[in-house]
Amino acid sequence: MTAAVEKSRGVPESSRAEWFTSYDVDAFEVPSGREEIWRFTPMKRIAGLHTGVAATGSAEVEVEAPTGVTVETVPRGDSRLGQGGVPADRVAAQAYSSFADATVLTVAADTRVEPVTVTVTGPGAGEVAYGHLQVRAERFAEAVVVIDHRGSGVYADNVEFVLADGAKLTVVSIQDWADDAVHISAHHARIGRDAVLRHTAITLGGNVVRLSPTAAFADRGAEVELNGIYFADAGQHFEHRTFVDHAVPNCTSNVVYKGALQGEDAHTVWIGDVLIRAAAEGTQTYELNRNLLLTDGARADSVPNLEIETGEIAGAGHASATGRFDDEQLFYLQARGIPEDQARRLVVRGFFHELLMKIQVPAVRERLEAAIEAELEAVGG
Amino acid sequence: MATLEIKDLHVSVGTDDGAKEILKGVDLTVRAGETHAIMGPNGSGKSTLSYAVAGHPKYEVTSGTVTLDGEDVLAMSVDERARAGLFLAMQYPVEVPGVSMSNFLRTAATAVRGEAPKLRTWVKEVKASMAELDIDPAFAERSVNEGFSGGEKKRHEILQLALLNPKIAILDETDSGLDVDALRVVSEGVNRFKASGETGVLLITHYTRILRHITPDFVHVFAGGRIVESGGSELADQLESGGYVKYTGEAAGV
Ligand SMILES: Nc1ncnc2c1ncn2[C@@H]1O[C@H](COP(=O)(O)OP(=O)(O)OP(=O)(O)O)[C@@H](O)[C@H]1O
Ligand SMILES: [Mg+2]
Numbered sequence: 001m002t003a004a005v006e007k008s009r010g011v012p013e014s015s016r017a018e019w020f021t022s023y024d025v026d027a028f029e030v031p032s033g034r035e036e037i038w039r040f041t042p043m044k045r046i047a048g049l050h051t052g053v054a055a056t057g058s059a060e061v062e063v064e065a066p067t068g069v070t071v072e073t074v075p076r077g078d079s080r081l082g083q084g085g086v087p088a089d090r091v092a093a094q095a096y097s098s099f100a101d102a103t104v105l106t107v108a109a110d111t112r113v114e115p116v117t118v119t120v121t122g123p124g125a126g127e128v129a130y131g132h133l134q135v136r137a138e139r140f141a142e143a144v145v146v147i148d149h150r151g152s153g154v155y156a157d158n159v160e161f162v163l164a165d166g167a168k169l170t171v172v173s174i175q176d177w178a179d180d181a182v183h184i185s186a187h188h189a190r191i192g193r194d195a196v197l198r199h200t201a202i203t204l205g206g207n208v209v210r211l212s213p214t215a216a217f218a219d220r221g222a223e224v225e226l227n228g229i230y231f232a233d234a235g236q237h238f239e240h241r242t243f244v245d246h247a248v249p250n251c252t253s254n255v256v257y258k259g260a261l262q263g264e265d266a267h268t269v270w271i272g273d274v275l276i277r278a279a280a281e282g283t284q285t286y287e288l289n290r291n292l293l294l295t296d297g298a299r300a301d302s303v304p305n306l307e308i309e310t311g312e313i314a315g316a317g318h319a320s321a322t323g324r325f326d327d328e329q330l331f332y333l334q335a336r337g338i339p340e341d342q343a344r345r346l347v348v349r350g351f352f353h354e355l356l357m358k359i360q361v362p363a364v365r366e367r368l369e370a371a372i373e374a375e376l377e378a379v380g381g
Numbered sequence: 382m383a384t385l386e387i388k389d390l391h392v393s394v395g396t397d398d399g400a401k402e403i404l405k406g407v408d409l410t411v412r413a414g415e416t417h418a419i420m421g422p423n424g425s426g427k428s429t430l431s432y433a434v435a436g437h438p439k440y441e442v443t444s445g446t447v448t449l450d451g452e453d454v455l456a457m458s459v460d461e462r463a464r465a466g467l468f469l470a471m472q473y474p475v476e477v478p479g480v481s482m483s484n485f486l487r488t489a490a491t492a493v494r495g496e497a498p499k500l501r502t503w504v505k506e507v508k509a510s511m512a513e514l515d516i517d518p519a520f521a522e523r524s525v526n527e528g529f530s531g532g533e534k535k536r537h538e539i540l541q542l543a544l545l546n547p548k549i550a551i552l553d554e555t556d557s558g559l560d561v562d563a564l565r566v567v568s569e570g571v572n573r574f575k576a577s578g579e580t581g582v583l584l585i586t587h588y589t590r591i592l593r594h595i596t597p598d599f600v601h602v603f604a605g606g607r608i609v610e611s612g613g614s615e616l617a618d619q620l621e622s623g624g625y626v627k628y629t630g631e632a633a634g635v
Contacts, residue, residue, distance in 0.1 A: 327438065332475035332525075335435050336489035336541060337463035346488065350479025350524070 015307060016243060016275040021086035025052070025097040028090035037089055040269040040301055042237055045208050047128060047154040047182050049091045054098075057123030059131050059155050061103050066114035069143070070106040080104065081134060084160025085188025085214055092186035092212070095130045095156040102132035105145070109138035109164070115146060115361050122151030125180050131157035137167035137195075144170040144361055154182040161187070163195040165219070170198045172364055175238075176371065177206035184210045191251075193219035200359060201240060201257075203230040204371050208237045215253065216245040217280075223252045228270070229355050229368070231375045232298070234263025241271040242287070246280035255287035258355055260348055260375075261298035272304045272318065281312035291322040292351050294344075345376050383413040383450060383466060383548035383581055385434075390445035392426075392433045400441070403429045405606035407445070411549055411581040418592055418617060419585045421603030422625045427585045428472055430603075431551045435469040436462050449549065464493055466548030470538035470555050472585075477525035482537070483507070485525045486544055493545045510543045513573070515566050531558035539570040549581045550574065556591035568594030589621045604628040 014036055022028065031050050033043040038050075047053060063071045074081070081102055087093040107113055123129035135145050147159065163169055175183060183206055189197050203209050215224040230238045244253040259268045270289045291300035304318035326347065333343035349356075352372060359365045392404035403426045411417050421427055433440045434447055436459040447454040449465055457465060477485065486507060491497045498506070511518060514536045526534050535555050542550055552571065556564055568591060575582055575595075584595060592600075592614065600616040601608045602625070609628050610616070 328475045329477050331435075331437055331459060332471070332477065333485070333489075334459035335463055335469055335471075336485070336545065337460050337492035338488055339460050339492065340458065342488070342492075343460070346480050346485070347477065350477055353479030 016245070016273050017277065017307070017309070019088050021088045022093055023082060023086060023096050025090060025093040028093050031090055037241075040239060041210055042208060045182065045237070046091075046184060049094060049128075049154065049156050049182070049184055052094065053128050053154075055100070055128050055130050057127035057129050057153065058100065059123050059129045059151075059153075060121040061131065061133070062119045062121075063103065063105065064117040065105065066116065068108050068111040068113040069116055070108070072104045072106075073101050074104050075101055078102065078104070080136070080162075081132065081160070084134060084162050084190050085216060087158065087186060088214070089186070089212070091156050091184045092158055095132070095158050095184075095186070098130040099132040099157070100130075102134060104134045104136065106136040107138060107141040107143040107167075107169075110140045112142040115144040118145065118147045120147065120149045120155075122149070122153035122155050122177065122181055125152040128154040131155065133157065134160040134162065135169065135171070136162045137164060137169045139164045140166040142168040144172070146361065146364055147171065147173045149173070149175045149177060149183060152178040152180050156184045157186075159185065159187045161189040161197060161199075163189065163191045163197055165192040165194060167192065167195045169196070170360065172200045172202065172359060172361065173211070174364075175201070175203040175206055175209045175211065177209065179205070179207060181206040182208045184208075185212070187211065187213040189213070189215040189224065191215060191217050191222045191224060194221040196223045198225045198227070198358070200227040200229070200355070202228070202368060203238045203240070204375065206236065206238070210239040210241070212241040212243070214243040214245065217248050217251040220248050220250040224254070225358070226253070226255045227355050227358060228257035228259075229352055230257070230259040230268055231372060232259065232261045232266040232268050233375065233378065235265050237267045237269075239269040241269075241273070243273040244275070244285065246274070246276040246283045246285065249280055250282040251280070252284040254285070256355060257289045258291070258352055259300060260292045260294055260351065261300055262294035262375075264297040266298040267300075269301045270303070274306045274316070274318075276306075276308045276310060276313055276316065278309040281310055282314050283310075283316065284314040285316045287318045289320045290351070292348065293322065293324050294348070345373060348372065348376060383579065385411045385467070385549045385581060385583075386446070386448045387434070388446045390430070390433065390447065391443045392429055393441050393443050394429070394439055395441070402443070403606050404433065407607055409583075409601065409608060411583050413548065413581050414578045415599065416575065416582040416584060416595060416597045417599045417601060418597035419583065419601045419603050419608075420587065420617065420620055422629055425603050426606040427603050428553055431469050431553045431585060434551060435459065435467065460492065463545075463547075468542055468545060468547035468550045470535075470542060470550065470552040472553040472557070474526045474534040474538055476527045478527050480525050481522055482525055483521040486541065489541065490544055507544065510540055513543070514540055514570055516540060532560065532563045535559055535567060536563065539567050542574055543570060546574070547580065549583070551583045551585070553585045554587065555584075556586050556588060564591060565594065571595050589617045592617050602628050
């Protein structure tokens with residue numbers, strides 16, 4: 001159950017504890033693509049985001065906010081920016097160094113608000129844009145924020161979640177881009193004492209989508225869930241790199257990512273880093289990645305990586321599995337009269353079921369169910 | 382009147398060393414109102430027969446015919462066979478994670494009946510059938526067969542039999558893994574299904590105990606991939622005392 005990476009024999013080069021971070025793009029070397037953190041990413045297809053391409057347009061950010069939520073557009077000098085975390089790769093730093101202005105959403109203390117929707121529309125085909133969004137949940141605030149990415153173009157951004165003590169924030173980030181889109185995004189969460197973050201990434205469309213959600217605990221008693229659902233079709237590259245940083249005692253993290261792939265050269269990557277630092281006694285963590293290959297020619301990479309620097313943990317484990325469609329399940333359903341295409345859909349829906357049920361916003365859940373059905377229809381089941 | 386007719390059926394499975402013939406000429410006719418029991422040693426091909434009739438893709442029919450009321454079953458897809466009125470209660474029912482039993486049952490009933498059952502009567506119907514089989518209503522919300530005990534899985538196979546009401550049912554070792562009470566409950570379920578007299582049952586078993594609850598009209602001994610002897614229910618009692626030695630010797634000699 002417990003997989004330990006000893007630290008006593010010297011810090012392995014890849015240890016998350018030693019990763020370089022900076023807000024400044026020039027502090028990072030231009031990656032060649034051979035680096036551990038870039039080796040899965042098709043660098044030729046990311047439109048120069050790693051070599052300093054300038055913005056040629058901007059993404060449109062529309063916020064539908066209920067009462068209790070303040071929406072501001074702030075210049076880059078705003079002192080709150082960066083509180084959620086620091087870029088850990090060159091593209092995130094490029095986005096941090098390049099955005100024009102940032103959107104800041106603040107959920108007032110001790111209030112529970114209706115769902116907030118942020119719609120981000122890409123800059124358009126052939127255009128490049130950078131962005132920045134910060135969501136702040138004050139003490140004991142409770143909110144659901146849906147971030148909906150759509151449209152065309154190349155977009156790199158940082159999204160920060162700053163949770164004060166006792167805040168409960170649910171985030172659903174949907175990447176449902178047009179076929180040409182390239183999106184490289186870093187999510188940074190800083191989680192206060194006894195706060196709870198439930199973060200779900202849903203990636204359904206785009207040419208290349210690379211999303212790196214990082215969660216760091218600021219104080220004890222906090223909890224984070226990082227969930228993900230992805231569905232890659234022919235030629236699409238969807239990459240999710242989760243990182244949970246346990247630096248304080250008695251926090252809990254749970255990472256569950258599930259993906260389905262179909263079509264020639266559909267490629268998904270899941271990297272699940274968890275670091276339990278020496279001080280993080282009483283940590284409880286589990287991570288899981290499952291991939292369902294619906295056709296030949298698709299490829300799923302899955303790399304769980306658990307680093308444990310203390311022996312005093314409550315529990316730590318991980319699991320990863322990639323498999324083909326289960327013909328026995330299909331046979332069983334068909335043997336009860338259910339036509340093959342419908343049976344396939346039932347099995348795939350069943351595969352995602354536990355994650356879909358965690359999405360508490362019915363409208364979002366229904367949209368996802370419909371999107372998954374549409375993905376299955378597209379290939380003619 | 383429903384009739385399942387199996388003629389000179391030969392079936393192979395693909396193995397690492399090429400195709401291996403398992404069924405070597407099976408002849409069997411099951412008519413509505415009849416109950417046939419098939420008994421035979423482990424590995425003789427009983428499940429292979431049931432899977433081949435249901436259309437499992439692993440089993441290749443190399444020669445012979447299977448018809449249901451004259452229609453060519455072998456030309457039908459798995460789901461078409463089920464909709465035509467064939468049902469297989471499996472020896473090892475498959476788990477389908479994330480698909481609730483209630484959703485599964487309703488989807489299957491809709492497919493087999495050709496239209497979605499009316500919600501109100503459907504709920505009643507399912508509840509009543511579950512109660513008859515001593516199944517806790519909580520199972521409706523669980524994933525299909527996931528984490529069910531062996532006996533629970535078998536009860537659910539019979540629940541599906543009751544709701545889908547096929548013309549011909551093949552029950553592959555539905556009795557194995559059942560305790561005395563469950564055996565009675567499941568047998569009663571099968572007898573309710575038979576009661577109309579318009580359905581046929583092919584019951585595969587190792588033991589005569591289920592035959593005390595469900596009376597067979599015919600008993601067939603299966604060995605070496607074919608039926609080697611047929612008789613009435615008295616044959617089951619002979620098998621109980623004498624075993625299969627006589628038949629396995631004979632089959633091996635062929
Ligand atoms: N995929 C396969 N590859 C190789 N051999 C197979 C395969 N499937 C079945 N067989 C073999 O076919 C034979 C018949 O198997 P089958 O399951 O039909 O027997 P059975 O009579 O139902 O046995 P039991 O009483 O144990 O249920 C066995 O020898 C089995 O090992
Ligand atoms: Mg068998």
